[in-house]
Amino acid sequence: MSATSTSVTANDIEEAYQKIQSSVRKTPLLRSENFERRIGAKFPIYFKVESLQYTGSFKSRGALNKLLSLSEASKKKGVITASAGNHAQGVAYHSQRLGIDAKIVMPLATPLIKIKSTKQWGAEVILFGESYQEAHERALEIQKSEGREYIHAFDDAFIIAGQGTIAKEVYDECKEIELFIAPMGGGGLLAGCGTYFKEKNSKIKMVAVQADGCSNFLPSLKAGKPVTLTTSNTIAEGIAVKRMGDMTFEICRKWITETVLVSDEETAVGLLWLLENERLFVEGCGGAAVAAVLKKPELITGPTVILLSGGNLDVNLLARIIERGLAQAGRLARFELTIPDAPGTLYKILGTIAEERASIIHVSHERIFGKTTLREVQARFILETHGLDHNERVKAALKKQGWEIRFL
Ligand SMILES: Cc1ncc(COP(=O)(O)O)c(C=O)c1O
Known part of the structure; x- marks a missing residue:
């Protein structure tokens, strides 16, 4: 394989594995009977936990394979890349280990944890642009003016072969796999991963998960070439890419059997499920893959591996994701009702809620600006409950007392 290669084979991936294996972690492949039960699966489901990879995502595999392919002269000149975070960390970490100077252009909205970690590995970080695309264009300008080697985040044969080493590890450990x-x-x-699996066993199916706010693959398939989205909106910033690569598109269109789109709310539920049930901490991309199966359990038609691709999640975002996930699962419930403006009314309602063992997080009592008569007030509640059934029990208990509530 050379720097200008436009295709990758399982053999290239085996070679990449030989080169990088001593400097990347062989991440665990964990069977989750919990998840099988949760979705009623008849086949084993495994999580490949790349969130435990060095630098917190699989991206250090491809980055290392690419850096090792550079000539000594290129290594001396240094490298440049653009990344929304995880590729940046992979390039920064391995560049420092190999003594290569690295500059990284990151979009302005990159989470703080990813900026800090990239700087921590000694790379120079340049914050530029609203999206990966704008950062990428700026990085290309710097490449031209400084003569550095550009390390593409995905559209490069060495990067693709490096990422494919995940499939090799999975296949070595789990020959029964039928779905990735x-x-x-x-x-x-x-x-x-598609290249490796399909060469080993052409029956293995590949499912791609994308955010509904940044679905670049389906429109590209329709157009027969990569299209550029005008917007990208998702909490899974690792997959917030407006345009696929030319080479990656050509390979992916051959191997991907199905694409599932998930919303941010669904991703939050997936992430929360992993946290609560498997004690696994992942970023939006990992949550998205789990969310796809929660949304479409019928995907599981044989032994399956779900990739938890990264774990670099800002704790501020985590707090919001947990709240969104709880709300989406009905475990944080918000409702309003109109009540007479008379002493003791609110007290009685609170008593009924307490009897149903729901926990009150917030109560507001609107006398002035609500759309009620002068003798009424609008009350709003946020409750912590066990979920949708519990919410219905609270609703029924209040109805018994004559209160009609509206969930918001
Ligand atoms: C955690 C994580 N998962 C998935 C992806 C998607 O990888 P690719 O761009 O190669 O499709 C990325 C990309 O940055 C990522 O960081």
């Missing part, structure tokens, strides 16, 4: 589910942004990950 992973998040897709630029397509390097699924291009590499």
Whole structure:
């Protein structure tokens, strides 16, 4: 394989594995009977936990494979890349280990944890642009003016082969695999894994998971070439890529059997499920892959591996994701009702809620601006409950007392 290669084979991936294996972690493949029960699966489901990879995502595999392919002269000149975070950390970490100077352009909205970690590995970080695309264009300008080697985040044969080493590890450990589910942004990950799996066993199916706010693959399939989205809106910033690569598109269109789109709310539920049930901490991309199966359990038609691709999640965002996930699962319930403006009314309602053992998080009592008569007030409640059934029990208990509530 050379720097200008436009295709990758399972053999290239085996070679990449030989080169990088001593400097990347062989991440665990964990069977989750919990998850099988949760979705009523008849087949084993495994999580490949790349969130435990060095630098917190699989991206350090491809980055290392690419850096090792550079000539000594290129290594001396240094490298440049653009990344929304995880590729940046992979490039920064391995560049420092190999003594290569690295500059990284990151979009302005990159989470703080990813900026801090990238700087921590000694790379120079340049914050630029609203999206990965704008950062990428700026990085290309710097490449031209400084003569550095550009390390593409996905559209490069060495990067694709590096990411494909995940599939090799999975296949070595689990020959029974029939389905692989992973998040897709630029397509390097699924291009590499698809190439490996399909060469080993053409029956293995590949499912790509994308955010509904940044679905670049389906429109590209329709157009027959990568299209550029005008917007990208998702909490899974690793897959917030407006345009797939040319090479990754050509490979992915051959191997991907199905694409599932998930919303941010669904992703939050997936992430929360992993946290609560498997004690696994992942970022939006990992939550998205789990969310896809929660949304479409019928995907599981044989032994399955779900890739938890990364774990670099800002704790501020985590707090919001947990709240969204709880709300989506009905475990945080919000409702309003109109009550007479008379002493003791609110007290009685609170008593009924307490008898149903729901926990009150917030109560507001609107006398002035609500759409009620002068003798009424609008009360709003936020409750912590066990879920949708519990909410219905609270509603029924209040109805028994004559209160009609509206969930918001
Ligand atoms: C955690 C995580 N998962 C999935 C992806 C998607 O990988 P690709 O762009 O190769 O499709 C990325 C990309 O940055 C990522 O960081």
